[in-house]
Amino acid sequence: MHAYTMTPKDYQDLIDRGWRRSGHYCYKQDNTKTCCPSYTIKCDVLNFKMSKSHKKIIKRMNRFLRDGKRDKNEEVIANVANSKTDGDNMEDGSNIIGDCSIRDEVQAPNIPLKDVNVEAFAKANEKDILNEEGRCQPSCETNSMGTNNNKTKMKETPDSSKKSTDYVNPPCKKAKQMRLERKLAKQAAKGLPTVVECKGPKNQEKSLKEFLNASNPDDKHKLKFKVIHVKSEDFFKTLPISYALYKKYQTRIHNDPPNEEQEYLDFLQRSPLKLSKPSDGPSSGYGSFHQQYYLDDQLIAVAVIDILPYCVSSVYFFYDPDYSFLSLGTYSSLREIELVQDLARTVPALKYYYMGFYIHSCPKMRYKGKLSSSYLLCPEAYTWHPLTDEIRLKLDTCKYQRFNEDPNAKDDNEFKDSDMDLVLLMIDQRTYVKYRQYREVCFYFVFNYLYSI
Secondary structure, three states: OEOOOEOHHHHHHHHOOOOEEEOOEEEOOOOOOOOOOOEEEEEEHHHOOOOHHHHHHHHHHHHHHHHOOOOOOHHHHHHHHHOHHHHHHHHHOOOOOOOOOOHHHHOOOOOOOOOOOHHHHHHHHHHHHOOOOOOOOOOOOOOOOOOOOOOOOOOOOOOOHHHHHHHHOOOOOOHHHHHHHHHHHHHHHOOOOOOOOOOOOOOOOOOHHHHHOOOOOOOOOOEEEEEEEOOOHHHHHOHHHHHHHHHHHHHHHOOOOOOOHHHHHHHHOOOOEOOEOOOOOOOOOEEEEEEEEEEOOEEEEEEEEEEOOOEEEEEEEEEOHHHHHHOHHHHHHHHHHHHHHHHHHHOOOOOEEEEEEEOOOOHHHHHHHHOOOEEEEOOOOOOEEEOOHHHHHHHHHOOOOOOOOOOOOOOOOOOOHHHHHOOEEEOOOOOEEEHHHHHHHHHHHHHHHHHHO
16 A cells, blocks of 8 residues: 555554555565565564674674774675675584594594603692682693603503593683683793682673774774654755665665666655654654764765654665675664664663564575564464574474464454444545445445446
8 A cells, every 4th residue: 555644653553563664655465375475573672682793793893993904804704794694694603523522532542641740730730820819720731741850650540541531631721711821821921920810700791782882082983873854954965975875785786777866765765654753752753764874974874764652663774885894784783773772761662673574485584583582473463472493493384374373362453344434535635434435335336337237
C-alpha cells in the first residue's frame, strides 16, 4: 500500500505486524507463499553483547582515526569483514588444535629426556615470580636445561615417571603469564624489587559506548555524527553531497547505473511519518532521519533510520567505497545500537533496534541473527521469540515456521468483523465512508453488473 501520512505510533504498530516501508510504499510478504520467507527481526540493545569480530572492527576504526595509517593487508581483511556473512563468522572459528596436547608428541617413544636441575629451577622460579609474602603463585614451571655439575638426573620409576615427565614438558603458558615473567626479569636485571601485586576482581568489561568513543585530542582524524530530519533545512543543504555519495556507492558497490536525484529522494527522503516531538520523547523527536558520518569535514556514510516510540528502525545505509577497509556496514550497525542505548536513557521504552527482515535461506542476511539478544516475530501469533540455535535448526528444516509453539495462541489484535466500522475510506478530498458501507456498495454494483450480462 502507499501511505502519504502516518504517525510514528501507527508505523510502530505496522512493523510489529511484519510490515516495512520503502519511501511511501509499505509492504508485507505472504510468508506462506513466497519462496524466501522473511521475518521481522529486532535486537534488545540493553542486553546486547559485542562479539570478537565487533571489537576488532571498532579497534580498526580507532586505529585509523589515531594515526591515519592502513596495513598493507587491510584491504583483504576489509573484504572479509565487510561481507557481513563471512566477517562475523570469524568469532565462530574453533581452535584447530583443540584440546590436543603437544605433550603427546614429546612423550612418544625413542625421544630421549634431557636432564633437569629441578632444585635450581624451583629456586629460580620462586625468586623471580613469587612476591615477598608468597601470595601469588606461578601458573606453571619452565624447563631449565642446564649443564650445572650439581644437576640431578631424573630417573623413571613407576611412581615418579609421571611427575618427571610433567617437569620436562609443562603445560603451555598463557601469553599474559609470559609477559609478567619478562617484566619481572627486567625489573630484577635493573635491581628493582620484583613484587607482584595480587589484583582484586577482574575489571568490568568496556561498554559499547566506551569502545566506540575511545578517541584522543591528538588523533589524526576526527569522526563526527549528525542526525538530521529528512525535511529539515540541514538535509537540503547537504543534499548535493549526500546524493553524490549515494551515486558513488550505487555504481561502485552494486554496479548499478546512477539514479536521478528525484529517484534518490523518492527512495531515501520521502516518508509518510510525521515529525512528532512529545514532551516525554527524545530530543530529536519521532520520525524519519539521516545519520551522517563525517570524517573530518568529508561525508563518508549515511544511515537512513526511523525513530519510533519503541525502536530505531534501520531503513538503508550507504557509504564511500574508498573507505570499505573500515567495514562501515558492520560499524554502522554498532553505532545505531549505541544511538538506541543513548535514547533509552531518556525514553526507557525505546530500547529496540529493528534490522528489517531476517531471511534464513539467504546467507547474506544471516549476519543479522549474529547480533546477541535478537528476536524474531512469529508470523501468525505476532509474538517475539529469541533467535536460538533451535529456531535456526527448524528454519534449516523448513523455511516457514510458526515460532509460537502454543497452537491455541492467537493474534491479540486480530481483525474482527466489528472492526470494519472503524475503518474509514476516503472517496475524495471531502467524502469518506466506512469500510463496511464501501464493501456493500461494491458488492451491489458487482452483483447488478453480473446479473445484467
